[in-house]
Every structure is written in C-alpha cells, then in structure tokens.
Amino acid sequence: MKKIILNLFKREQGNAIVFAAIAFMGLLGMAGLAIDGGLVYMTKSHLQKVANSAVLSGAQELTNQEDKVETIVMDILKSHKEESSLEKVEIEMEKRVAVDLNKPVQLSFARLFGFEKMDVQVHAAAELRTMGRAVGAAPLGIDDRIPLEYLKPYQLKVDSSGVEYGNFGVLALGSTGAKPFEENLRNGYQEELQTGMVLETQTGNIAGKTREVIQERVNGCTEMPRDVNDRDCSRVILVPVYKPNKIDQNQLKSVEITGFAYFYITDPMDSKDTSIRGMFIKRAGTGFEEEGSLFKGAYSIRLTE
Incomplete structure (x- = not known):
C-alpha cells in the first residue's frame, strides 16, 4: 500500500514539473511576442508620424514648384533620420503629395521560428482643399x-x-x-x-x-x-x-x-x-x-x- 501511494506521489510530482515547464514556455512565448510586437508597433507608429509630417509640410509647396515639394519631404525625413526608409513619393501639383515608407525591424523571439525581421510599411497623403x-x-x-x-x-x-x-x-x-x-x-x-x-x-x-x-x-x-x-x-x-x-x-x-x-x-x-x-x-x-x-x-x- 505504501509503495502504491509513493508511486502516485512521484507521478504527480513529475506531472507538475511538466506542467510548470509548459507554462514557463508559454509565458516565455507571450513575453517574446509582446517584445517583438511592441517593437513593430512602435516602429510603425513612429514611421506613420514621420510620413504624416512629411506630406503635410510638402503640401504647403504644392502651389510652388515640384522640386521644392520634394526638398521639403526629404528634409522632414532627414530630420527624423528616416530618409533611407523612403520607397516612393507621388506629387500632383496643386492637388496632392503622398509618400510610402518601408523599414525592416529586427526581431528577437520570432527568430526561434525562423523569422529574423519584418518589414514595416506606412503610407500617407495630403491634399489641397478650398x-x-x-x-x-x-x-x-x-x-x-x-x-x-x-x-x-x-x-x-x-x-x-x-x-x-x-x-x-x-x-x-x-x-x-x-x-x-x-x-x-x-x-x-x-x-x-x-x-x-x-x-x-x-x-x-x-x-x-x-x-x-x-x-x-x-x-x-x-x-x-x-x-x-x-x-x-x-x-x-x-x-x-x-x-x-x-x-x-x-x-x-x-x-x-x-x-x-x-x-x-x-x-x-x-x-x-x-x-x-x-x-x-x-x-x-x-x-x-x-x-x-x-x-x-x-x-x-x-x-x-
């Protein structure tokens, strides 16, 4: 009888270790996803603000000359050290200006699953209205x-x-x-x-x-x-x-x-x-x-x- 009780106790102890290990891995996974997800979110939020600022500033020169619009857009990107993120600028004089930005984000936890980086993309456009x-x-x-x-x-x-x-x-x-x-x-x-x-x-x-x-x-x-x-x-x-x-x-x-x-x-x-x-x-x-x-x-x- 004693042996039976002892064996049951050992089995429960082993199960607890397994459950604890699984729970720990789950917590680690959630923490890793939170870190990577937070980094991607912050990068996207930052890029969107920069893109918005670039088109709003560039739109002020849409009644002037196209090269001035481009200069203003690039000046805003450079001031935020994001000129390398620029993929495309679209300009229609006296109408609108739009930019597309793309920035690779190096991941941490996701590397365990073969994902080393993620491209964060944003788009912004500003139009002239009466x-x-x-x-x-x-x-x-x-x-x-x-x-x-x-x-x-x-x-x-x-x-x-x-x-x-x-x-x-x-x-x-x-x-x-x-x-x-x-x-x-x-x-x-x-x-x-x-x-x-x-x-x-x-x-x-x-x-x-x-x-x-x-x-x-x-x-x-x-x-x-x-x-x-x-x-x-x-x-x-x-x-x-x-x-x-x-x-x-x-x-x-x-x-x-x-x-x-x-x-x-x-x-x-x-x-x-x-x-x-x-x-x-x-x-x-x-x-x-x-x-x-x-x-x-x-x-x-x-x-x-």
Missing part, C-alpha cells in the same frame, strides 16, 4: 464678383473715394475703429472667420494707419511673390472674399464671407496713396475646408490617407 475657415485674416476684403488673375497687379483701396456703394474693402473685425483695424492689419485677426459669417464694414478714412503697418510688412520680407519660401513672410496677408449683405443709403454696411484669398504686398504706401498695391497668389495655409466656399487661391491642407 479654404473656408481660418484664423489670422487681415481686416481687408475683396468682392467675389471681381475676377482674380494671379500674379497680376491689384489695388486694395483703404478710403471710400471713387468706389461703388462706399465699399473700399476695409472690414471691422471684432470691433470698429482705427486702433482695432491697425492691430488686426499688423498681426492678423486672432479669431476664426468662416464662410457664411456676416461682417460689418469699417467706415471713414484710415489710410494713415494703414501706411505705417504696410511699411512694416514690406520691410519684414524681401522674397518675391513667385518664390515665397518663408511661410511667415509679412508681405503675404490672408483676406476674406465676400458678397454684399446690407446696403444703406448707397453705402455697404455689411458683407458675407464667401471664401478667402492670399494677397502679396508689392510696394509700400507713400503719403498720398489710398490703396495697397499687390498681387493675389495661390498659397496653402493653416485654415480648414468649409463646404460651399469659393476658391480664390487660398488652399487648406487635409491629411487624407
């Missing part, structure tokens, strides 16, 4: 009935002489008065404007306040409109495009925003000037798409894939 919502607009506007030709001379009037309905393109953003106008012209209106919003017009002659700020903006940037690389070039201002909303006694009292445009200031204003001279340009900015907005050269950028 801007319909933005922060930083200048307190100046352009009637959407005026046809715009890009890189052609235009004048934005800042007094009411000789303009239909007393409309001279000066808008009251936030509040009326010369001081708010000056601040908004210098720094851009810091609240969001969007298509469909109704704005009051600014009355009176504020050409004097305008001249000083325009001189500052001209002095702050030397790049020409065909080759504006500096995203913060002070000569470039965002202006609302509008349609008349309320006319009273032959004066335009309010307007409705229908879109946005970018205006490049070409010249300072002298003491007799009552207009800002410049050109409308196509440009991608930090605004957002809004349904129903008119396209007048101002693009927003959207990550699409």
